[in-house]
Amino acid sequence: MTAVRTLLAVAAESLAASGISSASVDARLLLAHAWGVNVAELQRLQLLGREPAAEVQVRFDALVEERMTRVPLQHLTGVAPFRGLELRVGPGVFVPRPETEMIVDAVLAEVAGTAAQVVDLCTGSGAIALAIKQEAPAACVAAVELDPLAHAWAVRNAEVLGLDVAIELGPAQAALPGSEGTLDVVVSNPPYIPVGMVPIDPEVRDHDPEVSLYGGSADGLRIPLEVAARAAELLRPGGLLVMEHADSQGDSLPRALARAGWSDVADHRDLAGRPRAVTARAD
Numbered sequence: 449m450t451a452v453r454t455l456l457a458v459a460a461e462s463l464a465a466s467g468i469s470s471a472s473v474d475a476r477l478l479l480a481h482a483w484g485v486n487v488a489e490l491q492r493l494q495l496l497g498r499e500p501a502a503e504v505q506v507r508f509d510a511l512v513e514e515r516m517t518r519v520p521l522q523h524l525t526g527v528a529p530f531r532g533l534e535l536r537v538g539p540g541v542f543v544p545r546p547e548t549e550m551i552v553d554a555v556l557a558e559v560a561g562t563a564a565q566v567v568d569l570c571t572g573s574g575a576i577a578l579a580i581k582q583e584a585p586a587a588c589v590a591a592v593e594l595d596p597l598a599h600a601w602a603v604r605n606a607e608v609l610g611l612d613v614a615i616e617l618g619p620a621q622a623a624l625p626g627s628e629g630t631l632d633v634v635v636s637n638p639p640y641i642p643v644g645m646v647p648i649d650p651e652v653r654d655h656d657p658e659v660s661l662y663g664g665s666a667d668g669l670r671i672p673l674e675v676a677a678r679a680a681e682l683l684r685p686g687g688l689l690v691m692e693h694a695d696s697q698g699d700s701l702p703r704a705l706a707r708a709g710w711s712d713v714a715d716h717r718d719l720a721g722r723p724r725a726v727t728a729r730a731d
């Protein structure tokens with residue numbers, strides 16, 4: 449048996465040598481997963497000088513080796529944190545990102561404590577929709593996803609978390625027929641990477657589904673603008689659109705929305721100071 453500190457140090461060194469910038473954090477999360485405990489419990493066991501059994505170490509070594517091939521950490525642990533939620537993720541679904549959490553704040557500022565009608569277009573794992581329902585339980589939240597596998601992950605997440613969100617399968621461009629002019633908020637983190645701009649990180653390039661990444665045109669805005677066009681049909685007058693975008697689209701997307709007739713168009717930066725999301729109101 450080997451001390452926790454040694455196991456973590458050796459693993460972090462191997463992960464860092466594979467180009468993983470979060471090597472120490474990843475090592476800790478993988479050891480906790482192999483041991484079947486959370487990170488706080490791992491810390492406690494380490495303080496008490498406990499050492500994992502041989503089979504835990506074997507599992508840990510296998511996980512570290514997989515992570516060294518740049519399989520996403522979240523695919524290995526099977527979960528991704530998003531605001532207060534623990535979402536199930538794996539092959540076939542986009543791993544929710546911390547920078548998307550601010551999108552939920554913009555929605556909550558509009559709907560908290562009300563019975564607002566909200567839809568999350570391009571929901572992936574269900575992250576945005578489920579976080580809104582969790583934090584604004586009086587809101588009536590729906591979600592739409594094109595890809596059948598991603599849709600299945602979202603449905604599973606809603607079931608496991610016990611959150612009442614209707615998750616529809618289909619294109620956002622034709623979402624919720626019959627609901628035109630009735631919604632209070634449309635929120636979306638659509639695919640927006642410019643076609644031809646292949647992400648550098650293997651975790652993204654090789655493991656996030658292509659349909660979740662590319663925006664369908666050289667500027668990456670074809671699908672986002674189609675989603676916004678459907679949002680304009682679904683929202684009531686004065687209803688709010690909240691949409692995430694690439695940091696390179698902080699001028700082009702707001703300009704395109706203003707040209708399309710949206711009011712109060714405003715762009716917002718993320719915690720790292722990068723342009724990250726646009727808000728606008730339907731006429």
Ligand SMILES: C[S@@+](CC[C@H](N)C(=O)[O-])C[C@H]1O[C@@H](n2cnc3c(N)ncnc32)[C@H](O)[C@@H]1O
Nearest residue numbers: 542544570571572593594595619620637639660
């Ligand atoms: C960038 S991911 C975002 C997922 C999730 N909203 C999040 O923030 O983690 C984009 C998602 O849009 C889905 N998608 C792509 N094109 C779509 C379309 N036309 N209609 C609905 N969903 C679409 C993808 O399958 C993927 O799940």
